[in-house]
Amino acid sequence: MSILVVGSVALDTVKTPYGEIEDALGGAATYFAAAASYFAQVNLVGVVGDDFDHNQIEFLKSRNVDLTGLERQTGKTFRWGGVYSNDMNDRETTFTHLNVFESFSPKIPESYRDSEYIFLANIAPELQLDVLKQVHSPKLVALDTMNFWIEGALPALQEVLGKVDILLINDSEAKQLAGENNLVKAARAIHKMGPKTLIIKKGEHGALLIPNDMNFFVAPAYPLETVFDPTGAGDTFAGGFMGYLARTNSINKESLSQALIAGSAMASLCVEKFSLERLKDLTGAQIHGRVQEFSKMMHFDADGAGFNL
Amino acid sequence: MSILVVGSVALDTVKTPYGEIEDALGGAATYFAAAASYFAQVNLVGVVGDDFDHNQIEFLKSRNVDLTGLERQTGKTFRWGGVYSNDMNDRETTFTHLNVFESFSPKIPESYRDSEYIFLANIAPELQLDVLKQVHSPKLVALDTMNFWIEGALPALQEVLGKVDILLINDSEAKQLAGENNLVKAARAIHKMGPKTLIIKKGEHGALLIPNDMNFFVAPAYPLETVFDPTGAGDTFAGGFMGYLARTNSINKESLSQALIAGSAMASLCVEKFSLERLKDLTGAQIHGRVQEFSKMMHFDADGAGFNL
Numbered sequence: 001m002s003i004l005v006v007g008s009v010a011l012d013t014v015k016t017p018y019g020e021i022e023d024a025l026g027g028a029a030t031y032f033a034a035a036a037s038y039f040a041q042v043n044l045v046g047v048v049g050d051d052f053d054h055n056q057i058e059f060l061k062s063r064n065v066d067l068t069g070l071e072r073q074t075g076k077t078f079r080w081g082g083v084y085s086n087d088m089n090d091r092e093t094t095f096t097h098l099n100v101f102e103s104f105s106p107k108i109p110e111s112y113r114d115s116e117y118i119f120l121a122n123i124a125p126e127l128q129l130d131v132l133k134q135v136h137s138p139k140l141v142a143l144d145t146m147n148f149w150i151e152g153a154l155p156a157l158q159e160v161l162g163k164v165d166i167l168l169i170n171d172s173e174a175k176q177l178a179g180e181n182n183l184v185k186a187a188r189a190i191h192k193m194g195p196k197t198l199i200i201k202k203g204e205h206g207a208l209l210i211p212n213d214m215n216f217f218v219a220p221a222y223p224l225e226t227v228f229d230p231t232g233a234g235d236t237f238a239g240g241f242m243g244y245l246a247r248t249n250s251i252n253k254e255s256l257s258q259a260l261i262a263g264s265a266m267a268s269l270c271v272e273k274f275s276l277e278r279l280k281d282l283t284g285a286q287i288h289g290r291v292q293e294f295s296k297m298m299h300f301d302a303d304g305a306g307f308n309l
Numbered sequence: 310m311s312i313l314v315v316g317s318v319a320l321d322t323v324k325t326p327y328g329e330i331e332d333a334l335g336g337a338a339t340y341f342a343a344a345a346s347y348f349a350q351v352n353l354v355g356v357v358g359d360d361f362d363h364n365q366i367e368f369l370k371s372r373n374v375d376l377t378g379l380e381r382q383t384g385k386t387f388r389w390g391g392v393y394s395n396d397m398n399d400r401e402t403t404f405t406h407l408n409v410f411e412s413f414s415p416k417i418p419e420s421y422r423d424s425e426y427i428f429l430a431n432i433a434p435e436l437q438l439d440v441l442k443q444v445h446s447p448k449l450v451a452l453d454t455m456n457f458w459i460e461g462a463l464p465a466l467q468e469v470l471g472k473v474d475i476l477l478i479n480d481s482e483a484k485q486l487a488g489e490n491n492l493v494k495a496a497r498a499i500h501k502m503g504p505k506t507l508i509i510k511k512g513e514h515g516a517l518l519i520p521n522d523m524n525f526f527v528a529p530a531y532p533l534e535t536v537f538d539p540t541g542a543g544d545t546f547a548g549g550f551m552g553y554l555a556r557t558n559s560i561n562k563e564s565l566s567q568a569l570i571a572g573s574a575m576a577s578l579c580v581e582k583f584s585l586e587r588l589k590d591l592t593g594a595q596i597h598g599r600v601q602e603f604s605k606m607m608h609f610d611a612d613g614a615g616f617n618l
Contacts, residue, residue: 181396284618295611302604309593
């Protein structure tokens with residue numbers, strides 16, 4: 001099954017304790033597409049400026065990502081700069097130049113409109129709504145958002161939430177959206193807004209699947225000795241997650257749980273190098289190997305001898 | 310196998326968004342003993358003042374906890390007061406009156422000295438060393454500590470760490486102890502100090518087992534809709550963890566992983582009521598039921614169809 005992703009394509013200037021890069025390929029749609037491409041065919045919609053070097057993104061074509069929907073506009077490409085703290089848990093945005101992304105108005109090519117799986121990356125809820133008007137009858141729609149839209153565009157966000165199946169969101173933003181301090185209560189409130197399934201992203205603490213029957217599934221973060229560059233980890237996670245669902249084309253507790261691990265595995269691989277470098281040439285065996293390491297970290301016998309109390 | 314625990318017995322005055330209690334039974338040794346008692350016989354060493362009402366702790370005797378080592382001294386019992394934030398993730402200590410605990414000098418009764426499993430709760434490292442001099446040849450020694458001793462008694466802490474098998478510690482304190490921002494690097498450094506096994510406590514984000522062969526195991530926190538009182542969760546976790554090991558009397562990757570879940574299950578039950586109330590009358594079926602819920606939250610098929618890449 002094919003996946004449509006709509007979101008940013010950017011050039012990132014990033015500094016971490018391990019080094020720095022300037023104008024490296026970034027953006028939510030880019031990370032998502034690269035990760036998802038290991039699992040399924042991806043259709044990308046985004047915008048770049050006339051300064052964008054298409055050679056940077058050429059590898060995505062060889063990975064079966066359709067770039068028909070990547071618009072080129074007069075002006076500069078969206079640029080973002082950030083500096084990470086020594087423990088990688090905080091980052092400071094040094095600049096955000098929206099450039100051509102400021103007037104981004106997603107146009108879904110005719111050839112994309114039958115995509116079965118749709119990921120609305122973190123953009124204005126009005127634009128996310130507009131994308132949904134342009135597609136035919138997707139099987140699954142997932143959406144990412146952030147505090148900026150919760151604070152500044154809540155009515156539109158609530159409208160689009162009513163039309164999506166899955167919301168991917170940070171734990172603090174889930175609490176903010178629901179106005180609840182407790183994550184379980186927040187999840188119940190968000191289920192009522194529309195999404196039957198919540199994916200809570202907790203960064204270095206992993207991720208949580210909360211379906212509306214409240215049968216939780218948790219994925220830890222993979223304990224890495226060296227995180228080179230956490231940029232894009234959330235979108236890479238989303239790419240692995242949606243990619244897995246599109247590949248199996250089944251949506252149930254089992255596939256959603258496996259998808260959560262697929263996303264976690266892809267994110268843990270992504271942060272091992274700068275920018276999208278690690279996502280360019282992974283093998284299926286490397287990805288499956290990481291998934292098996294997650295399994296080893298999580299497996300225990302609930303009927304172990306000592307539980308006979 | 311029997312477990313020896315040495316630590317505080319206290320009276321806690323606690324305020325949470327769900328209510329408040331005054332002079333309720335608390336203390337690290339108390340929570341630990343109550344939790345561990347579901348798995349094995351426990352010997353407790355601690356001190357209370359002449360104001361302590363022994364009826365408060367009488368239930369531990371019926372749970373096969375030996376209180377021979379609970380000293381009664383002239384003066385007041387250790388009292389602690391705390392107020393939790395609305396999201397339960399922060400707490401402010403309102404007072405700490407050490408009282409008779411200030412001059413605590415653990416005396417291990419003769420009948421306790423052959424205990425096979427030893428838990429040195431969070432007390433001064435000098436006292437932890439003194440306990441180890443009084444016991445015969447324990448099979449396993451585990452130790453808890455905190456930033457206060459890392460900052461104020463590092464040489465003694467390093468000495469006692471050289472003599473223990475397992476260190477239980479918060480993630481931020483592990484980083485502080487090792488002087489490393491990355492948890493995996495911090496674990497490697499702490500393994501070199503002595504403990505072959507690290508248990509990293511991450512509160513609402515669960516716990517992590519890091520053996521010195523770096524074959525991690527992770528336990529999530531159980532997602533609770535209502536946390537009544539998080540006080541004692543860490544010591545309850547330790548009680549379930551050590552209790553499980555003592556019950557099975559085997560120490561390997563499998564039993565350590567199951568013990569991590571036993572600890573997590575006991576902690577998740579403890580916080581459902583104030584003070585030790587929930588730990589007084591659990592059934593084996595309730596504990597096993599919670600363990601099975603952890604299993605459901607963590608189980609996935611690493612050879613699921615979509616991983617065939």
